[in-house]
Amino acid sequence: MVVAYHERTKHHFHRYAASPGYMDWATQPDPFRRYQGADLVRLPLAKSGWPLPYWQLYALGEVPSEPLSLESISLFFRYALSLTAWKRFHDTTWSLRANPSSGNLHPTEGYAVLPPIDRLGDAPAVYHYAPKEHALERRAILDATAWSELCAPFPEGSFLVGLSSIHWREAWKYGERAFRYCQHDAGHALATLRIAAAALGWSLVLLDGMSDGLIAALLGLSRDDDYGKAEREEPELLVLVTPGLPLTSPRLLDGLTARSIGAQWCGEANALSSEHSVNWPVIDEVAQATRRAASAPITEDFSGFPTYEELCGAPVHQRLLTAEKAILGRRSAVAMDGVTAISEEAFFRTLARLMPTRDGRSMPWDAIPWRPRIHLGLFVHRVEGVPPGLYALARDPGKLTALKEVMRGEFRWERLPSCPAGLPLYLLQERDCRALAATVSCGQHIAGDGAFSLGMIADYIDSLSTYGAAFYRNLFWEAGMVGQVLYLEAEEASIRSTGIGCYFDDPVHEVFGIASREWQSFYHFTAGGPLEDTRLTTLPAYDFEEPT
Numbered sequence: 099m100v101v102a103y104h105e106r107t108k109h110h111f112h113r114y115a116a117s118p119g120y121m122d123w124a125t126q127p128d129p130f131r132r133y134q135g136a137d138l139v140r141l142p143l144a145k146s147g148w149p150l151p152y153w154q155l156y157a158l159g160e161v162p163s164e165p166l167s168l169e170s171i172s173l174f175f176r177y178a179l180s181l182t183a184w185k186r187f188h189d190t191t192w193s194l195r196a197n198p199s200s201g202n203l204h205p206t207e208g209y210a211v212l213p214p215i216d217r218l219g220d221a222p223a224v225y226h227y228a229p230k231e232h233a234l235e236r237r238a239i240l241d242a243t244a245w246s247e248l249c250a251p252f253p254e255g256s257f258l259v260g261l262s263s264i265h266w267r268e269a270w271k272y273g274e275r276a277f278r279y280c281q282h283d284a285g286h287a288l289a290t291l292r293i294a295a296a297a298l299g300w301s302l303v304l305l306d307g308m309s310d311g312l313i314a315a316l317l318g319l320s321r322d323d324d325y326g327k328a329e330r331e332e333p334e335l336l337v338l339v340t341p342g343l344p345l346t347s348p349r350l351l352d353g354l355t356a357r358s359i360g361a362q363w364c365g366e367a368n369a370l371s372s373e374h375s376v377n378w379p380v381i382d383e384v385a386q387a388t389r390r391a392a393s394a395p396i397t398e399d400f401s402g403f404p405t406y407e408e409l410c411g412a413p414v415h416q417r418l419l420t421a422e423k424a425i426l427g428r429r430s431a432v433a434m435d436g437v438t439a440i441s442e443e444a445f446f447r448t449l450a451r452l453m454p455t456r457d458g459r460s461m462p463w464d465a466i467p468w469r470p471r472i473h474l475g476l477f478v479h480r481v482e483g484v485p486p487g488l489y490a491l492a493r494d495p496g497k498l499t500a501l502k503e504v505m506r507g508e509f510r511w512e513r514l515p516s517c518p519a520g521l522p523l524y525l526l527q528e529r530d531c532r533a534l535a536a537t538v539s540c541g542q543h544i545a546g547d548g549a550f551s552l553g554m555i556a557d558y559i560d561s562l563s564t565y566g567a568a569f570y571r572n573l574f575w576e577a578g579m580v581g582q583v584l585y586l587e588a589e590e591a592s593i594r595s596t597g598i599g600c601y602f603d604d605p606v607h608e609v610f611g612i613a614s615r616e617w618q619s620f621y622h623f624t625a626g627g628p629l630e631d632t633r634l635t636t637l638p639a640y641d642f643e644e645p646t
C-alpha cells in the first residue's frame with residue numbers, strides 16, 4: 099500500500115499527482131482548531147529579546163535549564179508553534195508561524211500533557227495549543243495518582259507533547275499528495291519543538307515505540323463524541339520533554355492505557371469546512387497502512403559518526419544572531435535574486451548542522467534514535483570557493499558505498515580540499531545546474547536562482563523493511579527536520595531558504611542516475627539571497643508587538 103501510494107502521488111513531467119486543480123474558496127479549511135467548551139488559559143507573552151545566541155542552541159549543556167513554569171511553557175510554545183506575523187495584501191490577511199507548512203495550510207495540531215503548574219492548573223491535564231490566541235485549551239483533567247505513576251521513571255518536571263495532522267487542510271488544495279505534505283509538516287514541527295526545548299536548556303526525545311492508538315487515546319483524538327461533524331485528527335507522534343539531562347533511552351510509558359490516565363474530558367472540536375466537495379480515499383488508506391503498533395524503541399550505534407570537531411573544523415561561535423531572531427524571524431523566500439553567493443564556511447557549517455555526531459548529542463538529531471535515512475543530492479550554484487555542480491552529502495557515513503553503487507557510475511566522488519575532514523560531502527560532477535535544478539523542482543525558479551538547492555534522497559525500501567511500513571512517516575519527518583535546520587541556518591547566513599514539496603520525482607532520480615526504486619527523493623529545498631515581495635504589509639503576530 100505504501101509503495102503504491104508513493105508511486106501514484108509522484109509528479110511527472112506529463113502528469114501531476116491527482117488534485118482538485120483549483121482552489122474551492124467556499125470550502126477553504128479554517129487554519130485554527132478550537133475546542134468549544136474547554137477552558138482557555140492564555141500564555142503570558144514576554145516582550146521579545148531573549149538574548150540566547152543562536153549558536154548556543156547547538157551547544158548542548160551550555161544553556162541553563164529553565165524551571166517549568168507558565169512563563170517557560172509559554173516561551174516553549176512561542177518558539178515551537180506560535181504565530182510569528184500576519185501578512186496583508188489588499189483585503190486579505192494570513193498568518194505565518196514558527197513552523198512552516200506546505201501552502202501555509204498548517205495541518206499540524208499541538209498538544210501537551212502537563213503536570214500541575216502555578217497559574218495554569220492545579221491538576222495534571224491534557225491541553226490543546228491554540229496558536230491564534232497563544233493559549234492552552236484544557237481538554238482533560240487527569241487523575242493525579244495515575245499521572246505520578248506514569249511519570250515516575252522520568253526526571254522531575256518532565257512532560258509530554260503530541261502532534262497530530264488534519265489531512266483535509268492539505269488535501270483541500272493538494273489532493274492525493276497531501277499525506278506526504280502533512281508528514282513533512284509534522285517533521286518540521288518536531289524540529290521546532292526540539293529547537294524550542296534547546297532554547298530553554300531542555301532535552302526532548304521522540305517516544306518512538308508508542309502506538310498511534312495510545313497517542314490518540316492520550317490526546318483525546320479517539321473520542322468520537324467530541325468531533326461530531328468536525329474533521330478528525332490523525333495521531334502522529336509523542337515526545338518527552340525533560341528539563342534536565344538528556345535521556346539516552348527513554349522508557350516506554352508502559353503502564354499507560356486510555357483508561358489508566360483517568361481523564362475527565364471537555365470541549366468539542368470545531369468543523370473546519372462547511373463541506374468537503376471532494377474526498378481522497380487513498381489518503382485514509384495510506385494513513386491506515388502506516389499506523390504504528392507499540393514496539394521496542396529503536397536503539398542504534400553512532401560510533402562510526404564524526405565528532406563535532408571533525409564536522410565543523412573549528413568551533414562555530416558566531417555571536418551576532420540571537421536564537422529568538424532566527425526562530426521567530428525565519429521565513430520562506432518566495433523568489434531568489436539569482437546573484438547572492440554564500441561563503442564556503444557558511445555552506446560547510448550549514449551541512450555540518452545536518453549531521454548527527456558520534457556522542458549522539460547534536461541538536462536536533464538527539465531527538466530521534468535512528469541513524470539518518472535521508473541523504474542529500476545537492477545542486478551548488480553560488481558558493482565561493484566551491485565549484486558549481488552536483489554534490490552528495492552522505493548523512494550516514496556508513497551508507498557511502500551504497501550511495502556510490504546506486505548513483506551514476508561516472509560520478510567523481512571527490513573531496514574538496516577545504517571541506518572539514520568529518521563532513522561526508524562529495525563532488526559528483528562539475529557543471530552549471532541552475533536550469534536543471536529549477537526544471538526538476540516543478541519549474542520553480544527558486545531552485546535555480548539561489549546559492550544552492552537539494553533533493554533529499556531517502557534510503558526508502560530498506561527503511562520500510564527494517565522498521566515496518568509506519569516508518570514511511572518517519573522518513574518525511576526526518577526530511578522535515580533537515581528542512582527546519584536549513585531554515586534557521588539560512589537566517590544565520592543572512593539568506594533565506596524555502597521548502598519545496600513540488601518536484602518531479604523520477605526526473606530527480608534520473609539526475610543522480612538512481613534507477614532503483616529502493617532510493618527515492620522525499621523533499622527538496624533551496625537557499626539563497628531572497629527577493630522580498632514589497633506589495634505585502636507585515637503586521638505583528640500578537641497585540642503586544644510593535645509593527646515591523
Ligand SMILES: Cc1cc2nc3c(=O)[nH]c(=O)nc-3n(C[C@H](O)[C@H](O)[C@H](O)COP(=O)(O)O)c2cc1C
Pocket residue numbers: 194195197198199200201202279282283286428429430431432542544596597598599600601
Ligand atoms: C513541506 C513543504 C513544502 C513546501 N513546498 C513549497 C514549494 O513547492 N514551493 C514554494 O514556493 N514554497 C513551498 N513551501 C513553503 C511554504 O509555502 C511556506 O512555508 C508557507 O507559505 C509559510 O511561510 P513561511 O515558511 O514563511 O512561514 C513549502 C513548505 C513546506 C513546509
